[in-house]
Amino acid sequence: MKRIFYCLAILGVTFVGCNPMDDIYGDLDTSADPIVGSESYTLTADDYADLELGFGSFSSEEDAKTMLPGFLADKYPFWGQGSSVLVGYQLYVGSAEGVSDFTSSDVYNFTNSDYATTGSDAFGFYPDVNATDEIPAILDAQIAAPTEGQVVLAKYAHYTEVPVVGLADLVSYNFAGSFEGWSAVEEYGADEVWTSETGNVRGNGYFGDQETNAEWLVSPSIDLTDESDLKFQITQELDFAIDASLVKILVSTDYTDDVFTATWDEITLAMPATEDMAPSEDYDFSAYDGETINIAFKYTSIGDDESTPDVDEGDASRWRIQSLAIKTVGATGDRNFKGEYFMYSGGSWEAVEGVYYLSSDDYDSMGEGSGQPGQYNNFSSSLSPDNYLPTFLNLNFPYAQEDEELVIVYDYFSSSSGAQRRGNFYTVSGGEFVGHESTISTTLQFGYDNGLWVPDNTIRYTFGPADYAAVATALGDIYPNATSSMSNYGNMDRRAGNSAEWTNAMVLEAINVVLDINVPSAAEEQKYVITVEVYNGSNTTEDFAVIKMGGEWVYQN
Template identity: 35%
Template sequence: MKKIFLLIAIFSMVFTSCEPLEDINAEIDAQESAIFGDVEYTLTDEDYDALELSYGSFSSLDDAKEALPDFLSTKYPVLGKGSSALIGYKLYVGNAFGLKDYSLKQEDYALSGSDLLGFQNNVNPQDYLAGILSNNYSSPEEGDYVAATYFQYTGSAFTVTPTVSFEENFDYGTTAGDLTTISSDNWVNHSGTANQLLYTTESLSMTDYPSNTGGAITLSSAGSEDVNSSFTPITSKMVYTSALINLSEVGDGTYFFHLMEEDGSFAYSARVGAKSDGAGNILFGIGASSSSLTYGTTPFNLGTTYLLVASYNIDNGVSNLYVLTSALESEPLTPEATNTGSAGNTANRIGIRQGGGGPTGTIDGIRVANTWSSIMSNDVLEDEVVGTKVSNKAIYTYNDGAWVLPSTDGFYSISDVDFASMGIETFGSSTSPDNYLPAFLNIKFPYAQEGDVLNVVYDYLSSSSGAQTRGNLYTKTDGVWVGYQSTIDTTLQFAHDGTTWVPDNTIKYELIAADYTLIADTYRNDPDYATAVANLEAYGNISTFNWTTEQIDAAVNTVLNTNFTGMEEGQKFNVTVYVYDGSSHNVSFSYILEGGVYIRN
């Protein structure tokens, strides 16, 4: 009847009102179609994707309060004013301690007197690392950690101008023949039967390797001729030599390619050899200054073109061999084989050897230079540092206003040996620390007591960010080491204000029998409540005929202060009370904590 009256009233106003009739009808329909309800929902992985949260969690409470109203409006479009929603979600609360990676820069090493990208071999890095970290972190917090990664040279290091001393592409025309004749004595015999090492017009090549033109030479295991070609001598520091090779046959093994001093001298260095692995593959080896070679363990294929690069350190007699399938701008950290021999051999010539047990195949694109970079390029290159250096990592913590090495009490860094004992190389997405560290720490610290805490730092390989240093706090709990959770499961409540969803801290609470007993016990001896308490104890409800509004509010304060201690200012409650106001039924009252008192809201 009310609706009919309202429509009639509106109809009568059509001719006098400026508001269109359809707008009024739409407003009435909206009021009548609005429904309210209480929902509980926990966000799923799909929801986090829709919210563009790639980490599957909110990074702050404010972010959740900002993003979830639109999400709720989309998910529950029919809910209106008076509705509530309790949303479960994941919240990132931060790590147990701050941990950063820092890689030293050129200006950091300069503090130790080094003009290179690394500490010199006679420097103790710990004399400088704390000061370097202080220079680079202006406002660290107590307990922060930094993993400082630095380089240190293992021997002498020096600056050189990259120079190619020798390049041979075997570009000797279209007629095959013996090498010494075809090359017009660019190559000369120094041992064995002359004219057995042959020139072929077919060449080897590799993308981006600068020596790829002309013909090549062929080795034969049946041949015995050894030849060499001279270049401007390299008398100190490093010498690199390289060649493209393709072998069709290998025997018991011997060297076939090497550096020489003067013709007639047998002070050979960087001797490169090949032998069979017994399964139809090639093993390559290196001898620094001796025919006793150190062979690698990688099996390489016959009939495949490889780039061999051999180095010889004239100052310390160390030779390394690299076997590459493509040209590389930088020298790899790990060679295929390493051998140490006599130091001091100068590099005056490059030698090719055919001997018993040697391979059969093709050699092309020979180069000799003083740096790796000039082996790989014919460009004019800037001066560069040559020297062997290793990468190290040191963990420092900020304690009492200074960066110091952490004490062993309460701190542990997982080592390569530790990872090996766990049967893995590092932690990552498929090898979570929490799957390994509880058991490892129990073994490592068998006498740890309940409640002991330990900051653990470890290497972590991320599929998106690469190698990182990470860490977590572990606490001995019920006999198990439990990691601190940086992401927690929590809830956030919202209320619909008639227009949108707004964050709401309202706690819904319905009084129980114990609460009514508490109210009666609290006010039994107060003469102002005598009739109210008697009625409560007789009928088990709050009669609005016996309880005033002020008395009901006082009773609710008693219940809330007893059951919910430590509430913050502004906390809201929706309290359901069993009342009698002509009939017995539940009634809900809203309260907010203001000045320590719950006031009806």
């Protein structure tokens, strides 16, 4: 029986002692003199990962107040009552207010007929035309039943030079070194008929001998909506052809990715040039005014019959195409593609002030090379607007005044969601344009109170020489010995019963003097921990926790 008793006793000790740290933590929390720490700490990337914040920021201050106490408990397990940590963190505040009104607005794209109503015979406004004055009438005519407050981005072209009026390219393809988005479709034959060459695309059926092949080269969809009086021209060369009808230029209005089910019309031009490239005549293409079409080049070659080696039945021409253009009566000249915002207000369209949409020339001014905004006239995830827009604005708005505000809207390409409009709010600060930041660096103060980390507005402040001087001036007549000693030694004598003693009540009076001078507009319930140089037999410091209540600073309970 005695042996069993001892075993149980040992087991009992084992069970009780399996988590000794719990007792240590409990002792620390309830100790009369707990570890009181004070620190400033900024969250790291690893901290955000531990908090499962994949974007490296909090979505609201409330989230930070909810999540950080547990984080602090793990990081400072031995700190007790009266401890404080100022936590620096990233806070997502979102886009500037009002920017989405413009990035998500309706868009109206001007057509040639719109320009014509203003007297233009070209594909845009002439250089001397004030587009802002012309746009409201066009919006009135084109937007049915606008609503009060409706915002529209009017996108248009503005010539930078007087255009040359005549036939102008509406759609053009330059095949020098590129298929320009056209697709090869094999009908029969084993050879790759269509190839991209340095100066053209080439259809060819000769591969050491004439081979039997039929292969199409089909254009992307071409939208000719609202276009009229169209002409067609091709620059080509046809060599070694016996039967020129084996090469065809075809047009379809119902092509849907299957050349064999679509309806095709043949374009019959004069005999192509041989040995040298030459443009065709301007072929009447008006049958396709207003249509959406696809164009195809169909190449067919006939191979030799191997059973009759003495007879040449083959026909394998070389068809080279340099360029193609669909034209209309218009103008040729450099254009700047712009946009302006208008709001429908009180029955009319009014230009919106304080917002600017980047034009094609604006992007070009930031660089037209590879990896620069002017290459595709947009920004992207690899081409941040923040790296360009402040400089652009400082150069283009040099007379902007301090605190002047401007919304900038720009085109943006996202690899995940495609083309879109984005924008930001810029303010002139210190003579420079500064953009609104959707994620900001900020801080939250936390204090350890009754076993928990809680959000705390406590500010820590240490008395300096000017503060001691202010106290001596304000309280010198009331406490001459204490203030004289303080002025001589730069500290407060805290020895009980000494003639120069600073009691707790006297220290509180001194704190009121200093805080009323330094923070006269401090809010109710604002907390401070004031550090003061003291002498209690040796030189040291002492902290005093106060809170503003009823307009006065009192000790915290």
